[in-house]
Amino acid sequence: MNAPLVSIRVPATSANLGAGFDSLGMALSLYNVFNVTKLQPNGLFSCDVIGEGFRERDLTNARSNMAVRSYLRACEIWGVAPRGLALECHNVIPLCRGLGSSSTAVVAGVLLANLLSGRHAPESELLRVMTMIEGHPDNVVPCYLGGMTVSCWNEVDLRYVKFPPLPEDLNVVAAVPDVRVRTRDARKSLPHEVPFGDAVFNLGRAALLCAAWATGQWDLLSWGMEDRLHQPYRSRLFPGGEVIMDRVRTLPGCLGVAISGSGPTIVALVRGAPGLVASTLCRTFSEYGVTSRFFVLQGCAGGCRFSMRSPGDFQEEN
Amino acid sequence: MKEVVIVETNATGTKNVVDDVGIDRAAARIVLLGVPDVPGVAANVFSALAEHRIGVEMIVQNNMRGGMTDIGFLVKKERLDDAIVVCRKSATDIEAQGVSFNTEVARVSVCGKNLTENPEIPAKMFSTLASVGVNIEMIVSNTLDITCVVSETDADRAIRALQEAFS
Known part of the structure; x- marks a missing residue:
């Protein structure tokens, strides 16, 4: 079997990390792979979805596939003619579970536009376009850069900082229940206003989380991952959500626990053996009648990675 | 802990080949996701597990598509923490896309002769x-x-239905 013309490997992300609503996110060692298997005439696209979402028309239809849409949008923003292509999406990141599956498609689409157009856009421009398409930066920035990032977006421009990677003995347990939470529903669940005390609470926790991460004081994460702006509201959107974090917070090795993204996945940072925390999370979902599985991940320090065949191989096929 | 339920059997018809129906909640399921379809990847994973004396059962490899496949298997729950370390390292070595784990599973079996x-x-x-x-x-x-x-959420319902069907 021939190697694809372009292959992009893009990590999962856990955004809205603890107190860092819409600003803090980390890349994780679970990857979707997007392969361009051939170039086609302009305007002609096809998508083959393997794994997660292979039955979803939004993914298998090239017109609605987020990677293709992001590719076309980036070409439009940069004023370059989009070459048609055949895309193979190898998806293992669960859909609509709060692990940044759609962000991997945005990152892949924008990067494809950059690679196939020969534009050579700088990192800051790639991230600006990715954030513009996604609408918020806390998934796409760590997804592309890797590591844990803090980012701020003013609808036009972006500023971000990448933090040092997690130490190797620190595991990220992601317990994924078999229920979906749509990002738009999760947004609707949030209040328009929050009490001043809750805002102050989150300011302190978010600052502590960043400071702890930057200085490697991992024992402070339990406080830094507390939140009053989104988790209390979103935990009501899925079975077991209101009790599950309290069940594991005090288990041995558990440094912090949070809803990943908009949920319903729960992420716990665990030092040492992760089995007890992971099985407790999944048993709780079972008690509420929901099947689940878990991943034991590490921080992905390198972010998105790609390989590309030589330009001589890039001939259009009908 | 394995629970085995013996079901009485009849002397005629299809029932006579089934001796018992059982359930086992002692295993965890592991799936290596997006494994490159090249020689040596299964050897890498299962050699590493063997080095750590971690027994595996029910190895299943899915059909390959687009040059990648998934490999699933079971280990004893009591060895899960060791298996997590080994499988994660193997997944990195073979450039798999990830590994998922599931402790909330049960095996239901019908046992007999000449099935x-x-x-x-x-x-x-x-x-x-x-x-x-x-x-x-x-x-x-x-x-x-x-x-x-x-x-696991279906296990009690599954075993009750099988006991009834094969009794």
């Missing part, structure tokens, strides 16, 4: 599970037993 010569037995087992809305996650069969991995 492969009685095709109505697996048909009846799968129909019975379907009739009570139980999804089968893995299947393995041989002449002495047919085993299905199901979710």
Whole structure:
């Protein structure tokens, strides 16, 4: 079997990390792979979805596939003619579970536009376009850069900082229940206003989380991952959500626990053996009648990675 | 802890080949996701598990598509923490896309004699599970037993239905 013309490997992300609503996110060692298997005439696209979402028309239809849409949008923003292509999406990141599956498609689409157009856009421009398409930066920035990032977006421009990677003995347990939470529903669940005390609470926790991460004081994460702006509201959107974090917070090795993204996945940072925390999370979902599985991940320090065949191989096929 | 339920059998018809119906909640399921379809990857994973004396059962490899495949198997729950370390390292070595784990599973089995010569037995087992809305996650069969991995949330319903069907 021939190697694809372009292959992009893009990590999962856990955004809205603890107190860092819409600003803090980390890349994780679970990857979707997007392969361009051939170039086609302009305007002609096809998508083959393997794994997660292979039955979803939004993914298998090239017109609605987020990677293709992001590719076309980036070409439009940069004023370059989009070459048609055949895309193979190898998806293992669960859909609509709060692990940044759609962000991997945005990152892949924008990067494809950059690679196939020969534009050579700088990192800051790639991230600006990715954030513009996604609408918020806390998934796409760590997804592309890797590591844990803090980012701020003013609808036009972006500023971000990448933090040092997690130490190797620190595991990220992601317990994924078999229920979906749509990002738009999760947004609707949030209040328009929050009490001043809750805002102050989150300011302190978010600052502590960043400071702890930057200085490697991992024992402070339990406080830094507390939140009053989104988790209390979103935990009501899925079975077991209101009790599950309290069940594991005090288990041995558990440094912090949070809803990943908009949920319903729960992420716990665990030092040492992760089995007890992971099985407790999944048993709780079972008690509420929901099947689940878990991943034991590490921080992905390198972010998105790609390989590309030589330009001589890039001939259009009908 | 393995629980085995003995079901009385009749002397005639299809029932006479099934001796018992059992359930086992002691295993965890591991799936290596997006494994490159090249020689040596299965050897890498299972050699590493063997080096750590971690026993595996019910190894299943999916059909390859686009040059990648998934490999699933079971380990004893008591070895899960060791298996997590080994599988994660192997996944990195072979450039798999990830590894998922599931402790909330159970194995339900029908056991008997000459099951492969009685095709109505697996048909009846799968129909019975379907009739009570139980999804089968893995299947393995041989002449002495047919085993299905199901979710823990479905396990009690599955075993009750099988006891009734094969009694």
